[in-house]
Amino acid sequence: MMPVAMSDAIDNTTTGLTALPDDRSGVAGQARHAAGGRHRVVVVGGGFGGLYAVKGLADAPVDVTLIDRVNHHLFQPLLYQVATGIIDEGSVAPALRSVLRGQANVEVLLAEVTGFDLAARTVQALAPDERPLAIGYDTLIVATGVQTDYFGHDEWAEAAPGLKSLEDARWLRSHILGAFEMAELADDAAERRAWLTFVVVGAGPTGVELTGEIATLAHRVLPRDFRNVSTREAQVILMDGLPTILPRFAESLRRRAASDLRTLGVEVRTSTLAVEIDVGGMTVRRSDRSDAGTAPDERLAAHTIIWAAGVRAAPAADALASAAGAARDRIGRLVVGPDLSLPGHPEVLVVGDMIAGELPGIAPVAMQEGRYAASLVEARVSGGPLPPAFRYHDKGTMATVGPRRAIVDAYGLRVGGLAGSVMWAFIHLYYLIGWGNRWVTLLRWLLQMTTRNRSNRLVDVEHAASWRELRRRGEVTGPRLWERMRRKDGAG
Ligand SMILES: Cc1cc2nc3c(=O)[nH]c(=O)nc-3n(C[C@H](O)[C@H](O)[C@H](O)COP(=O)(O)OP(=O)(O)OC[C@H]3O[C@@H](n4cnc5c(N)ncnc54)[C@H](O)[C@@H]3O)c2cc1C
Numbered sequence: 001m002m003p004v005a006m007s008d009a010i011d012n013t014t015t016g017l018t019a020l021p022d023d024r025s026g027v028a029g030q031a032r033h034a035a036g037g038r039h040r041v042v043v044v045g046g047g048f049g050g051l052y053a054v055k056g057l058a059d060a061p062v063d064v065t066l067i068d069r070v071n072h073h074l075f076q077p078l079l080y081q082v083a084t085g086i087i088d089e090g091s092v093a094p095a096l097r098s099v100l101r102g103q104a105n106v107e108v109l110l111a112e113v114t115g116f117d118l119a120a121r122t123v124q125a126l127a128p129d130e131r132p133l134a135i136g137y138d139t140l141i142v143a144t145g146v147q148t149d150y151f152g153h154d155e156w157a158e159a160a161p162g163l164k165s166l167e168d169a170r171w172l173r174s175h176i177l178g179a180f181e182m183a184e185l186a187d188d189a190a191e192r193r194a195w196l197t198f199v200v201v202g203a204g205p206t207g208v209e210l211t212g213e214i215a216t217l218a219h220r221v222l223p224r225d226f227r228n229v230s231t232r233e234a235q236v237i238l239m240d241g242l243p244t245i246l247p248r249f250a251e252s253l254r255r256r257a258a259s260d261l262r263t264l265g266v267e268v269r270t271s272t273l274a275v276e277i278d279v280g281g282m283t284v285r286r287s288d289r290s291d292a293g294t295a296p297d298e299r300l301a302a303h304t305i306i307w308a309a310g311v312r313a314a315p316a317a318d319a320l321a322s323a324a325g326a327a328r329d330r331i332g333r334l335v336v337g338p339d340l341s342l343p344g345h346p347e348v349l350v351v352g353d354m355i356a357g358e359l360p361g362i363a364p365v366a367m368q369e370g371r372y373a374a375s376l377v378e379a380r381v382s383g384g385p386l387p388p389a390f391r392y393h394d395k396g397t398m399a400t401v402g403p404r405r406a407i408v409d410a411y412g413l414r415v416g417g418l419a420g421s422v423m424w425a426f427i428h429l430y431y432l433i434g435w436g437n438r439w440v441t442l443l444r445w446l447l448q449m450t451t452r453n454r455s456n457r458l459v460d461v462e463h464a465a466s467w468r469e470l471r472r473r474g475e476v477t478g479p480r481l482w483e484r485m486r487r488k489d490g491a492g
Contacts, residue, residue, distance in 0.1 A: 038061060038062060038063045039061065039062045039063070039138045039139065039377075039381045040062065040063050040064075040065065040136065040137050040138050040139075041057060041062050041063070041064045041065070041137065041138065041139045041140075041141060041377055042064075042065045042067065042123050042135055042136075042137035042139075042140050042141070043064060043065070043066045043067070043141045043142075043143065044067050044068075044113045044123060044140070044141070044142045044143065044144055044316060045067075045068060045142065045143035045144040045145060045316075045352070046066055046068040046070075046072075046073050046096045046108070047073065047074060047076075047143060047144075047145050047352060047366065048143075048352060048363045048366035048367050048370065049143035049145070049351035049352025049353075049366035049367070049369055049370040049373075050066065050068070050141065050143035050351070050352070050370065051066075051073050051096070051099070051370065052366070052367040052368075052369075052370030052371050052374070053141045053143065053349075053351060053370035053371070053373045053374045054066050054100065054103070054106055054370075054374075055100075055103070055370075055371075055374070056370060056371045056373070056374025056375060056378075057105065057106075057374045057377060057378065058103050058105070059378075060105075060374070060377065060378040060381060060382070061381060061382065062105060062139075062377065062378075062381055063105055063107075064103075064105055064106045064107070065106075065107050065108075065109060065135055065137075066096060066100070066106060066107070066108045066109070067108075067109045067111050067113055067123065067125055067135065068096060068108070068109075068110065068111075069110070069111065069112040069113070070110075070165075070166070071095055071096060071097070071108075071110050072093035072094060072095050072096060072166070073093065073094055073096050073099055073433060074092065074093050074165065074166060075092040075093070075431070075432055075433065076092075076164070076363070077363060077428060077431075078091075078092045078428065078432070078441070079092065079163055079164075079166070079168070079169045080163065080169075080206060080209040080210045080213060081213070082166070082169040082170070082173065082456070083163060083168075083169040083170075083172040083173050083176065083210065084173070084176065084210070084213040084214060084217055084454070085173055085176075085177065085217070085454040085455070085456040085457045086213065086444060086445070086448055086454055086456070087440075087441055087444045087445075087456065088440075088444075088455070088456050089166050089169065089170065090437075091432075091437045091440050091441050091444075092166075092432070092437070092441075093166050094433050094434050094437060096108045098434075099433055099434070109125075109133075109135070110127075110128060111125040111126060111127050111128070111133055112125060112126045113125045113144070113316050113319075114126055114319065115319045115323065116140070116319055116320050116323040116324075116348075117134075117323065118323050118324055118345060118348065120136075121136055121137055121138065121140070121347070122134045122135060122136050122137070123135045123137065123140065137347075138347065139347050139348075139349065139377050139380075140347060140348045140349070141349045141350075141351060141370075141373050141377075142316065142317075142320055142348070142349070142350050142351075142354070143350070143351045143352040143354070143366065143370065144313075144314040144316040144317065144352075144354055145313075145314050145352055145353045145354060145366075146164075146311040146312060146313055146314060146331075146333075146353040146354060146361060147162075147164055147311065147312060147313075147314050147315075148162030148163075148164050148168075148307060148310070148311060149310040149311050149312035149331065150307065150310065151309070151310050153277070156274075156277040156307065157307070158278075158279065159277050159278050159279045159282075159305055160201065160277050160282075160305040160306060160307040161175070161306065161307065162306070162307045162308065163206060163210070163306065163308060164311075172306060173456070173458075173459070174459050174463035175304050175306075176198070176214060176217070176304060177457055177458075177459040178459050178463055179195045179196070179198070179303055179304050180195070180196075180218075180222060180226065180229070180231055180234075181459060182195045182303070183195035183196045183226075183229045183231070184226050184227070184228050184229045185228075186229075190301065192229060193233075193235075193301065194280070194281065194301040194302055194303050195303050195304075196218070196229070196231070196233055196234040196235060197234070197235045197237070197281075197300065197301065197302035197303070197304070198211075198214050198218075198234065198235070198236045198237070198302065198304045198305075198306075199237045199239060199282065199300060199302045199304070199305045199306070200214075200236075200237070200238050200239065200305075200306045200308055201239050201240070201274050201277075201282075201305065201306070201307050201308060201309045202239075202240060202307065202308035202309030202310070203238050203239070203240035203242070203244075203245035203246065203268070203270065204246065204247075204248075204308065205246065205397075205399035206308040207238055207240070207245075207306075207308040207309075208238065208245060208246060208257060208261065208399055208400075208401055209399060209400050209401075210306060210308065211236050211237075211238040211261060211266045212260070212261060212264055212266065212400065212401045212402030212403075212405070213402065213403075214234075214236050215234075215236040215261075215264040215265040215266045215402065216264060216402050216403055217231075217454070218231045218232065218234035218236060218265070219231070219232050219234070219264070219265045220452055221452055221453060221454055234265075235267065236265060236266045236267065237266070237267045237269060237300070237302075238261065238266050238267070238268050238269065239269045239270075239272045239274070239284065240269075240270050240271075240272065240309075241271065241272065241273045241274075241287055241309075242270060242271070243270050243271045243288060244270055245257060245258055245261075245268060245270060246399065246407075248360060248397060249397065249399075249407060249409055250409055250414055252414060253407040253409055253414055253416060256407055256416040256417075257399070257401045257407050257416070260401040260402060260405045260416070260417075261401055261402070264401070264402045269284075270288075271286060271287045271288035272284050272285070272286055272287065273285045273286075273287050274309075275297055277305055279303075280301060280303075281299060281300050281301040281302045281303075281305070282299075282300050282302065282305055283297045283298065283299050283300075284297065284298050284300060285297045285298075310331075311331065311353070311361065312331040312332045312333075313328070313331060313332035313333045313334070313353075313354045314354065316354075317332050317333065317334055317354045318332060320334065320342070320348070320350075321334060324342045324344065324345050324348065325344075326342050326343065327343075327356075328356065329356035329357075333353070333354050333355055333356040333357075334350050334354055334355060334356060335356045335357075336349075336350050336355055336356075338389030338390060339376055339386075339387075339389060339390065340355070340369060340372060340373055340376070340390055349373045349376065349377075351366060351369035351370050351372075351373050352365070352366035352369060352370070353365075353366060355369070359392055360397075362397065363431070364392075364394075364395060365392055368390075368392055368393065369390060369392075372387065372390045375387050395410055395411065396408065396409050396410020396411060396413075397409050397410065398410060398420065398423070398424050398427070399424075400421065400424055403421075403448065403449060404417075404418050404421050404449065405417055405418070405420065405421055406420035406421040406423070406424035406425075407420050408420040408423045408424060410423070425442075425445065429441065429442060
């Protein structure tokens with residue numbers, strides 16, 4: 001899409017685009033709306049909820065615009081494998097354009113949604129060159145998901161990155177691989193120990209999966225590759241304030257997962273709260289002892305701390321809530337009606353993790369909500385019977401605990417170990433998008449199992465240690481640092 005000067009008024013009935021002056025900035029802006037009379041659906045977010053809504057509209061007599069700030073659909077359940085070097089990022093992030101290539105009624109726009117004008121029925125967004133865009137709709141489906149939340153301690157983000165995006169996964173891969181390189185170079189025992197200490201805060205599926213794979217990397221994959229350091233000495237800690245790991249799983253599976261983690265060399269610390277996190281490590285406090293109020297806090301020196309503990313709704317939810325006057329829960333998720341619409345705005349549907357309520361923030365919920373939203377729109381547009389209120393069909397839940405071990409609670413079965421792992425692998429490959437990605441991922445898994453090696457172990461001096469130096473000097477932090485590295489990479 002070429003930039004349009006203020007005086008250029010395009011009225012292109014073939015593409016249905018109309019460029020209008022933008023009065024907010026004086027810069028060229030675009031209002032896009034259906035010119036041919038077809039019902040226009042704008043979907044914000046191409047994650048599980050948004051993508052399944054778009055796909056569900058394939059045969060509906062509507063024109064769909066999918067807007068995302070990234071150009072890919074991210075298969076988050078396998079992000080931990082990118083972060084630990086098992087698979088490459090392309091396998092979990094197919095381009096949205098290619099996924100939707102065959103669906104003629106969809107256009108895909110790379111832009112960041114910044115606001116909503118529900119009266120004018122437009123979505124406001126910024127193009128990558130920061131040009132403001134206004135995109136008109138008849139029905140709006142918003143599926144922008146959640147982001148990492150630090151329970152009021154945003155300053156911890158500096159020292160304890162989360163795992164939500166591809167950028168996070170690349171960042172963590174550099175942290176983790178760089179830590180072993182730094183341990184190899186360390187001549188001070190305490191410093192080496194800190195480089196070899198990995199703490200993951202939050203013992204849900206992501207925390208369990210990450211620690212299982214970091215421990216496997218340290219204890220099984222890397223030992224033969226290093227000369228000065230024994231990577232087997234690495235301390236991998238999984239920590240949670242609750243008295244149990246994986247609280248959504250049945251007791252027997254939780255016990256199994258905890259025992260599998262210990263076999264892999266993970267130290268499981270439940271009932272343990274993070275009190276302070278900084279670039280040198282963290283301070284923790286037991287929450288289950290009778291002397292909890294008086295016992296001294298413990299300081300853990302660790303150069304890699306990963307936050308997998310909390311989420312809150314992505315900022316687009318704030319914008320939508322203010323535009324609609326909608327109610328939100330304590331973590332900013334939106335309260336919706338039984339048909340997933342915003343109260344008072346039947347033309348605005350919300351799907352996925354950003355909905356408040358009891359349903360877990362997992363992919364099947366988002367996918368079913370996406371499909372439901374599509375069926376509702378199609379019924380409204382074609383005048384057919386409206387579907388009944390949304391109901392989630394729970395097919396179960398699962399998590400891996402290192403290679404060849406997974407726990408599965410699905411279809412009435414409770415399985416662990418290798419059998420669980422096979423089920424887990426089959427289901428994840430089934431939902432991974434694209435046959436190419438499925439084959440490549442399967443091949444990587446088989447290679448990893450047979451050779452005990454990982455193919456994505458790339459790190460350089462900049463990423464291994466300089467980030468820490470830069471942070472110490474207070475020059476750059478978190479995402480800004482990533483930006484800076486990217487610019488540097490691009491420059492040369
Ligand atoms: C590390 C990790 C592991 C997980 N493992 C599992 C698992 O094993 N099984 C499982 O079922 N679930 C798992 N989940 C949860 C699952 O991925 C989510 O429930 C699911 O992705 C929610 O879908 P969604 O469409 O609501 O949001 P998302 O999939 O997060 O999609 C949101 C989309 O909105 C876009 N977006 C956000 N803001 C804007 C904006 N302002 N403008 C434009 N675009 C925007 C984002 O770029 C993104 O593409 C995991 C999640 C994570 C982070």
